[in-house]
Amino acid sequence: MKLKYFAWVRERVGKAEETIEPPASVRTIEDLIAWLTQRGEAYAYAFEKPKVIRAAIDHAHVKPDTVIAGAREIAFFPPMTGG
């Protein structure tokens, strides 16, 4: 699946997008954040406060306990500040 990062999450991770293949044990958004966190310092920094991070699956907002099975694109970003 494709991951996208925006704003300071993008800056901290150090890239705007990447393609990953998480193991089957990674079922939810929360699981995915935990799995990403142990991939290196940049990820650990980006996701150090997981409660602040917002996520979208296939362009719709989702909650931390949403199951990621079937997702084509998952995005992580800080709370929105548009408008």
Place this chain on the structure above:
Amino acid sequence: MKLKYFAWVRERVGKAEETIEPPASVRTIEDLIAWLTQRGEAYAYAFEKPKVIRAAIDHAHVKPDTVIAGAREIAFFPPMTGG
């Protein structure tokens, strides 16, 4: 004092303004409406429902029991429908 009429009050009275000298017994807006009513059919028609009529003294809205002493200009009109 000068009287002014607007909208259908003006149409019913048949004039836009006039100058009057009511007797001293005419103390309030209510009294003035009652006094005008007995001046003729046009006035009786214009003021047939006195509760609907709004009044202003010297360009500020006033209530029926407002005293008219000292007024330079009194206006009568239906409820406003601007905006």
Place this chain on the structure above:
Amino acid sequence: MTSVTIRIQESDFDIAREIALLAEGRTDIGAVVSFSGICRGSDGDGVSALTLEHYPDMAEAEIRRHVDEAIARWPLNGVTVVHRVGRLTPGQNIVLVLTASAHRQAAFQAAEFLMDYLKTSAPFWKQEENASGSNWVEAQAQDDAAAARWTKS
């Protein structure tokens, strides 16, 4: 400093120009709300025109009183009210209220407040023309209710 513009005129207004005048040279404005009231043509038997009568000496003073109250209630950078008079046909502008503030809620609230009071307190009267003649528009109870909700309890 709150810049205030109040005009009663027969001619049309240009919203973009009024906003530019309000905001010119300022960088403290974060939100501009505009309300334009437009002559509708599709009611019931089809209004073909509106004629707006007003009480010239009182109208501007009455609007000014409500603008001053809005400025006292909300932190506003500027307020513009333009009310047209005379004969207007469907699709034409009737009234413009512009409010500018650092914050959007203040701008929204002040614009709504001013419109509610213009409807019920500003000395303007609408006469409708339709296929069967003309008649004076009746004041609506819902407009009085809308204005009453701003009264401090």
Place this chain on the structure above:
Amino acid sequence: MTSVTIRIQESDFDIAREIALLAEGRTDIGAVVSFSGICRGSDGDGVSALTLEHYPDMAEAEIRRHVDEAIARWPLNGVTVVHRVGRLTPGQNIVLVLTASAHRQAAFQAAEFLMDYLKTSAPFWKQEENASGSNWVEAQAQDDAAAARWTKS
């Protein structure tokens, strides 16, 4: 029929033109409310510019969802949302929301609703430049509270 326009663009918008597009050839519109959000320059240590980042594939879909909800809630003739992205300096426009309805309350309410949701749900992020560098604008609890008041209880 409610005409809907949603655009995300780097270039500025012209409110008068957007209103004209919305109202063109219609006589059922009685009220148009516009909200423009403007880049402020006078906060604290002086913002010299804002850069707006967004999630292109999601932004329009997310705005569309809220526009559809506004149309379901209020009788609207038209809705226009234009959100700018890229680098903006103080005094420049950021966002435009236009709502048109037969009645003023619907237009006001829908515009406020849409702005509250754009602030908290549309995937846009503001980065501020000031004398000491740049930083991402933090989301404000008051914006979440503003959006929450529209939730049906």
